[in-house]
Amino acid sequence: MSNSPNWLILPVACVPLVAAAPAFAVQYMTTEAAQKLLFPAASAFVSQPVRLDAVQKKAVEKAAGVRMRYPEQPVWQVMENGKPAGWFVLDEVYGKHEFITYAVALDATGAVRGVEILEYRETHGGQIVNPKWRAQFDGKRFGAPLKLDKDIQNISGATLSCKHIAEGVRRVLAIHAVALK
Amino acid sequence: MMLRRAQPWLGTLVEIVAEGDDTSRLLAATERAFARIAAVHAAMSFQSPDSELTHVNRAAQSGWVALSPDLATVFAAALEFARASNGLFDPSVAGWLVASGQLPCHPGLPAGTATDWRAIELDGERVRFTAPLLVDLSGIAKGYAVDVALASLRADGVRAATVNAGGDLARFGDEAVPVHVRLPHQPAHSLHLAELKNGAAATSASYFQADALRHPGTGQTLCAGTSVTVIAADCMSADALTKVVAAEAARASQLLARHNAHAVVLDGTCARRCDADGWHDLPLEFTA
Helix, strand or coil: CCCCCCCEECCCCCEEEECCCCCCEEECCCHHHHHHHHCCCCCEEEECCEECCHHHHHHHHHHHCCCCCCCEECEEEEEECCEEEEEEEEEEEECCCEEEEEEEEEECCCCEEEEEEEEEEECCCCCCCCHHHHHHHCCCCCCCCCCCHHHCCCEECCCCCCHHHHHHHHHHHHHHHHHHC | CEEEEEEEECCEEEEEEEECCCHHHHHHHHHHHHHHHHHHHHHHCCCCCCCHHHHHHHHCCCCCEECCHHHHHHHHHHHHHHHHCCCCCCCCCHHHHHHCCCCCCCCCCCCCCECCHHHEEEECCEEEECCCECCCCHHHHHHHHHHHHHHHHHHCCCCEEEEEECCEEEEECCCCEEEEEECCCCCCCEEEEEEECCEEEEEEECCCCCCCCECCCCCCECCCCCEEEEEECCHHHHHHHHHHHHHCHHHHHHHHHHCCCEEEEECCCCEEEEECCEEEECCEEEEC
16 A cells, blocks of 8 residues: 555545445436426416327327336426527436436427436335345454445446436427327 | 436436535536536447547548547547556446347448457557447446546635446545445345545446446456455546456456556355455455
8 A cells, every 4th residue: 555646535445335225316406406407598487288189199109219108207497588588397207217307308309309307217226235245254254334325425337227217308309299289 | 505417328327425514515516417428428429329438430441530538538538548557447347238129220330340459559549449349338438438528626715525327436535434245146236345535446247237248358257146246446447447357257356456456356155355356255254
């Protein structure tokens, strides 16, 4: 451990292994804050949820290449000085382990103007660590009780890919084409 | 106060945490930082059929192609790491990934490409390929995007900030914060790996996508069941160095030392750490 560079307050000499399956969750932004951020000049957001009939649902699924879980989508029409300026669409995507709530801003022509994540959750269940890891420590367990992962941030290590979000945005664009034009 | 935002870029979720006194200034600063990341994404995506990089891949074997300043910087760094690692880092392995379907094959891209970084000739802000090949900068561009986003936040006078692009993380600030890394066999679990004040940590692993890393010499899949984390002063270097360590850990220690960097390799059974004195086993403490 010689010559530790000054930007680093050392890698811990001994690595505490966090033993609980984390329910890793981050709340980034409320719906209202995201609306304001994505449409700073808006004068009003008019709630206008989209409910698709069977034919529209099929059209969306065909155009987007992804299944629609719910026929209803939370949508707001954005008004600027009394004129329609675009759409704010709330959406959710699920992966095997993840759950992401996000917002898509569409301008008046239906083009994507921004995507902002509102909430990210990883939903790993239950049990712990590889038996091989565990075996190493049998009989020599010490240290503080485990730290639950609520406060675990700064994970260096790939998060899940954002493939599901890309699919979700495609679905939102298809919904716009079918029901909001 | 602290502002925490995330947007999908670079094929992952990019998170920015910024601290300061004024919400609207933090919003504006994070907005500009995301815009820098978006610009790097647009220039350097291999996946996109009309990124600047895809244009270079189409045209550079027929002659010189002009590069934007961002792309020229990353090309220069990629070639520097290729030289310094004697090809353990190689930006021209994309041919394999296209052949195996992990990267898309866009119309107009050369077929039957070689893997040889020496055939990439860079002259200031222009480049040409002296053999048919495909360049993929994803081993380094994510780190670069993190660095430029962080520089933008610093220039905006933010008090402290962290940018994390799916495992490529950098920060500045007066306080050290813990950095965690996922266990390669159980990505839901994480280790507390370091305390970071000003600097970067990058991790390469195949947690959720198998076979994404290849050895440039042999084409062998790397990082199966293993993760490599490098802690360095900047994220682009940390990012590139993870690939060198993943390819051949034993040969990486000199290069790590030259960058004043540390590496930690985790596999299913143990943790090893490389610093200026070479590789050591890292004792682990199990808290149950």
